[in-house]
Amino acid sequence: MSGPIEGAPTLTAVVNEVNQTIADVGERALLAVMRSAGADSEVAEDIVIGTGDDAAVLAGNRQTVLSVDTAVQDRHFRLDWSTPWQIGARSVIASAADVAAMGARLSGVLVSIAMPPTTPVTTLLEINQGIIDQTHRLGGRVLGGDLVSASEISLAVTSVGVLDAGPVTLANVRPGDVLAVSGPLGAAAAGYAVLATGVDGLRSRTRRSEHWAIDEAVSAFVLPAPDLAQGPRAAAVGADAMTDVSDALIEELITMSAASLVRLDVSSRSIPTPRFAPVIAELIGDDDSVRRWALAGGEDHQLLAAFGDAPPHGWTIIGRASAGAGVFIDGAEPNLHGWQSF
Amino acid sequence: MSGPIEGAPTLTAVVNEVNQTIADVGERALLAVMRSAGADSEVAEDIVIGTGDDAAVLAGNRQTVLSVDTAVQDRHFRLDWSTPWQIGARSVIASAADVAAMGARLSGVLVSIAMPPTTPVTTLLEINQGIIDQTHRLGGRVLGGDLVSASEISLAVTSVGVLDAGPVTLANVRPGDVLAVSGPLGAAAAGYAVLATGVDGLRSRTRRSEHWAIDEAVSAFVLPAPDLAQGPRAAAVGADAMTDVSDALIEELITMSAASLVRLDVSSRSIPTPRFAPVIAELIGDDDSVRRWALAGGEDHQLLAAFGDAPPHGWTIIGRASAGAGVFIDGAEPNLHGWQSF
Incomplete structure (x- = not known):
């Protein structure tokens, strides 16, 4: 499921047009409305979050x-x-x-x-x-x-x-924290690009020495392999906040920034990407793809976390939190968006 | 989900015909095969059942x-x-x-x-x-x-x-236990019969004084109201076995008998039925419906349990367990069957 939303619309705002469909309103707004409808702290004392x-x-x-x-x-x-x-x-x-x-x-x-x-x-x-x-x-x-x-x-x-430690929520990033990811991003998106282009066609017009890249990309889409043991490991060293990159790095950063009330700055060049990504980008003929896949691709299910100290082995630092608000990629507000169901 | 199955088919038996569909094989056999595929006691010591x-x-x-x-x-x-x-x-x-x-x-x-x-x-x-x-x-x-x-x-x-007490499984009925249900059975099936016949048509050829029965039957189908608090209550008094009647009483009895290795005898006249059921049966013109709905109807989600002592208030005794095997309704093996998804 997705995280909390900034400026969640009210029930009235969403349903004020009688014939609106869920595609009209969009997934994130709907989840926010549905969540607010369930807010009730009087029942079930067993639940923490x-x-x-x-x-x-x-x-x-x-x-x-x-x-x-x-x-x-x-x-x-x-x-x-x-x-x-x-x-x-x-x-x-x-x-x-x-x-x-x-x-x-x-x-x-x-x-x-x-x-x-x-x-x-x-x-x-x-x-x-x-x-x-x-x-x-x-x-x-x-x-x-x-x-x-x-x-x-x-x-x-x-x-x-x-949980042996934690829980590590979305909402506790602190100014000064480093942002890190548990593995390469954009792998599933590159694989999707290969599959959408057509594996056989792409393979037929590609040097045999580059077939490994096609195979690895497809594999990353059909079965992503994030190291999910990094979740408990991050909790054990006291990570301040964590989420998985299911929709897109940008979407997750926006959600985390809004939930934690901090500014997040990410350097796109520091984001780890799979070694096959530039090969696939060249085959498909779009050099900017690697950056776009990493920022807006989604479905890799790597973890994104904020640490007060150095992250554990296996994590790559991609940015930093500071006092303020919003998400900045290479100093600018992002104009890429991730995937929604509707 | 459904309970364990007697004589669960092997993987080989189920898939030996290449073009078999899941409709050919049926829900219960498939669940049994899927369950056996997952049997592995070496992992995840946290799980009890x-x-x-x-x-x-x-x-x-x-x-x-x-x-x-x-x-x-x-x-x-x-x-x-x-x-x-x-x-x-x-x-x-x-x-x-x-x-x-x-x-x-x-x-x-x-x-x-x-x-x-x-x-x-x-x-x-x-x-x-x-x-x-x-x-x-x-x-x-x-x-x-x-x-x-x-x-x-x-x-x-x-x-x-x-759980405050229990868990109460399916597999621990003992000879001598009484069988009891937490409320009337056949209500949802009667409601389904009304809806399938057509509420408006049925209402138009029915005395106004009997409309309450149509309304209650429909209501029982669209929103069954079992007293689920009887589950923890039965556990607290030490019920030996329990399940909910989701498929049909007969199916649940067969599952419970097979899991517990006991014979179960039920008297159909002792099964509580909703007061509207005979009215609906008469309207629809099938006098045997009330018994059939109660035994084979399903979807009421009342609880069926086995007790060594008298059941708590709210439960109705419908039969008894003894040494042996099989399910007997009024002394005979049942020839009615419940609902399956495929």
């Missing part, structure tokens, strides 16, 4: 962290681009990243699988195996599931994590 | 219970039968019932909402309000959510509960 951050936190002896993320056929994945195993595995990564972004290690997942009755059994079983294998890789277990009939395939994955 | 019961249980100081349930447009609800508020509220009841069936009280829910971009904003906000209001009524809070674009509306609700 509710909606609005990457994941919810339940109080208790060992704090439990929860988040849900959904992947829909032909919107988040395509059966001709990914194998069923990859689709299942990727749905777990996208959900588990939200739990890691609170500083938690994964305990398990609950999965709602919807698919047409005409789906081959092998497709379901391979998706299921991808979910199981990826969950085990991340140290968790499949806790439960639901299988329903629908007109397209979708996977709603609820991740459950346990 | 994994897939196979109503809900999963996480160990800890205060045990956390988790379950997911999904409602899909035109399969679980229709926009011309229910209001958006009712659709949202009902999705919470269906999910929360699984948590109650472990003996837990609801802490909160996480909701994945999928809908077409052309959906009116008011529909989304009313569904959201139904989810929030029903969650609050059950003592919980909306912990998180996800909103995605899809070609039809679906709601995947993950419920989180806390």
